Structures are given as structure tokens and as C-alpha cells.
Amino acid sequence: MRALDPAIAGQLAASLPEAEFQRLLRTFEADLGRLADDYGRAAAAEDSDGLRRAAHSLAGAAAAIGAGRLEAAARSAMEGQGTADTAGQIRDEAAAALAALAALSAPVGQDGSGSADG
Template identity: 50%
Template sequence: MSALDPNIAGQLAEDLSPDVFRMIIATFEEDLTRLVKELETAVLTGDQDGYERAAHSLAGASAAVGAVGLERESRIAMDHRQPEPAATVLPRLLTEAKAALEALHDLIN
């Protein structure tokens, strides 16, 4: 399954000029780095609110660029009613993040 929804990511690439699209992907990458760090810190410190807040932001950012797999894992992470522990969700989320970035870079190039 592709890491990106071609409709969303493709439309974005079409709506924006290449320079702006590249800047958006760079911003997404910065968001991703920061929010993953916040998620990991929240897991280590047992900060459930911080964990859900970071997951919510990551879900929004990934949805905006069409990173559907990362969005899905982020929404699982932000939902405190789901049964999976962070230790299970986080590695999956990181894998999706990596795949999304690679797919976006492919789109730029």
C-alpha cells in the first residue's frame, strides 16, 4: 500500500508551484522530526496528554500532505480508547513516517 494518497499529494503538487511545494515538504519534515521527538519524550515521561497532543498534530500535518499511512497511525496514537500501547504503535508510526518522506521526496523529484 502506498504511503501517500495520490489524490491529495498530487493535487497539492498541482495547486502549488514547485518551489512552494518543496518548502511545504521541508516544513512537514521539520514538523515530523519535532513531533516524533515529542511523542518519544511523552512515552518516556508517561505524559499521556502530551503524547495525544503530539499525535493529533502529526495526524493533521500528515493528512495535509496526503501521508495516509502516517495519518492512520497518528490517529491510533491520539485515541486513548484504543487498546494498543505506545510501544506497539510508535514503531509502526516511525516506519510510516519514513515511507511518507521517501514518497514525498520522490514526488518532488
């Protein structure tokens, strides 16, 4: 499975003006960083309510952008399967989704791929 679903991420990239897509990318990046930090803190504190809240927010953000692996990891955490190890997986999946989004946002021909792999 790819870091991003090309049907969802590609549609966002194609349907939004470049400036708007870049704004979305920056917002998503900031949100993912904050939510992943929230999840990590809750995991370290063994705060099950905090874990579920952060995981729920991560799952929603991931679904909106087409980050299926991140969404799946967050949904597992929401169902009570989250651990401190899951925080690392969530961080890894968030980084992969952001890298794939960055590739989508590169001007045509700059990275030569246009791929949503990650």
C-alpha cells in the same frame, strides 16, 4: 495502502509552484521529525497528555499531505492506543511519507517513477 494518497499528494505537487512545493516539503519534514520526537519522548515518559497532543498534531499534518497510514497510526494513538511501540510505527510511517514526497518533488524524469508508493 500507499504511504501517500496520490490524489492529495499529487494535487499538491501539481498545483503549487516548484519552489513552494519544496518549501512545503521541507516544512513538513521538519514538523514530522519534531512531532515524532515529541511523541517518542511522551511515550518514554508515559505522558498520556503529551502523547495525545503529539498524536493530534501528527494526524493533522499527515492528513494535510495525504499520508494515510501515518494519520491512522496517529489517530490510534490519540484514542489511547499509543504505546512506546507506536512511536516506532509512527517514525516508520513518517519516513515512508517523506520518501514518497521526495519522489514527487523530484524533477520529471529524475527518478523515472513519479510514484507515491512508499
